[in-house]
Amino acid sequence: MTLLNANRQNKRGLTASLLIMPATAFVVLSLLLPMAILFRYSLNAFVPGKFMVDALTADNYIKFFTDPYYASVLFRTIRVASICTIFCLIIGFPLAYVLARTQSHFKNLLIIAVVLPLFVGNAVRAAGWMVSLGNKGAFNQSMIALGFIDAPIEIMYTELAVLLGIIAVNLPFMVLTLQSVIESIPRHVEEAAFSLGAPPLKMFWLVLWPLAIPGILAGTILTFILAMNAYATPVLLGGPKFQMMGTLIYGQFAQQNNWPFGGAISFILMTTTLFLTLIAQAFVTNKK
């Protein structure tokens, strides 16, 4: 009898592992393997003209951290990603709350409206920003026409443009993640807090926020990682002089042909992202 059971369980385990095989294989082949190779490359030496020379050296990493230019790119990336994430959370939470609690027949339409920005590709979206925010764009021209300003405000090719651009792309991710978590918190729990004497703000801090923490973490981490790795938006809205880690890496690989240094920057970006994410998580779960 127990033998039969064990047998059955073995079979079930076997079926399960067979089922997750393709996914596992895909992850290994497409993610872990390239990363391992990349890491190995980042320890190689780069000799101009000779492309890549086999070595085991930390020079690429040292170069990154000793040159203030590269460090400033890293800090700019962290700053941009943090600001975007915080704004997404602040704007996204009320929106997600309304979406989660609405009893409107148009709920699905509202959700589609939130996701709509993702239906548009990066290039099209950037073009949209240009015609609205550029010097000859709708915003500046109408402000001038109305006499609020004399000369156009430079928005394109500034950090502000990049921030706006990344927030617009990341907001839907934040909103959808938060919405699903808020939906799982029963409305009655909020009402219980009200009936016990908690005004809306108190209810929010003492009940809604702590219960939504899993979603807040997931949404924040998702938008933070997306923002840290942003490539298209900084290129299209920040212009050639505005460097973030994503653009820096691409430049090293595609323009400088410096694979070892590109690999090293990739690893620095990945580790920083992971590290900051873990810190945020520890901070939030401890506070609770």
Add this chain to the structure above:
Amino acid sequence: MASLDLQSLTKSYGDNRVVADVSLHVAQGEFLVLLGPSGCGKTTTLRMIAGFVEPSSGNILIGGKDITTLPPWRRNCGMVFQNYALFPHLTVAENVAFGLQMRKVESIEQRKRVKDALTMVRLEHLAGRYPREMSGGQQQRVALARALAIEPDILLLDEPLSNLDAKLREEVRVEIRELQRKLGLTTILVTHDQEEALTVADRLVVMNGGHVCQIGDKRDLYERPADRFVASFIGRSSFIEGHIKGQGLFESTDGLQLKVSREINLGPATLAIRPERCRLGTSAQTCDNHLTGQVEFVSYLGSALDIHVRLGTQTKVIVQLSNQESVKEPQLGETVQIGWASTAGLLYPSDQGRESYGGL
């Protein structure tokens, strides 16, 4: 603790009048039960009192003070929800302390009141647990303790027992009733379970389709149902359609002549008779209404027997016999004598309260 008054309270969603012109007075320390079939507007009424639903018109007064426009957090109503609605991220003690924190009660006093509230529901030993680590019945009692700890003016309970099994439900409702009496709490309980309603209530309000059908104590509702709906909803009744011929005589549609004591205007009417007021066999002959009929169906209920007796093509009456040793179960198709006192029949004009609920 305070009295509660509802004055022509009405709630409409679009054209749909969900609660229509409800007026009632709940005295201080009274236990009132709102009873009615599903969808009759009980929850909506309760949620208007708690402040979660804004009335379309009418007023709500607590202790004589109009609170119709106050938000829920300024009303001091303790509410117990059907699904408990405990805060899952807080321990039992923290759940109970929540309302006290909102009232800025100082911490020593707070701890004492949390302990008292938990002792009242006999859960002081589980103060450190999280709600998910407790059974449904225990969670229910935590929810009750949480609502009691704030010493509410009014305690509102929305089907608080419906998620518990039958045995536990009986226990908890007795507990709630005892606590309510001890604390002298003005309480409103919503239920569609009439047995629950009858065990705990000082007074009951029967609602149907958003309207109040009748307000009264148990005896009022059972002995003198105001309309046909109440007669079918509280307890059971056999209904006989017919018309009043005058001189204390009622004629059923299939021609039976029945004596009645209370008369309403001449014309179409419905006669209602409680199953336990009917007699069967030789004792039926002493009643001033006695007839013969065929046994159509017998259902054995343990403590009682229900005998369905057909008296005419359109008339069927149920007789309830208490299951004593001497009782002889009649056979299907057997001809039996059946009788009831003319005073046991209740008469309703036929055009009123036609929608019957659970009637026989």
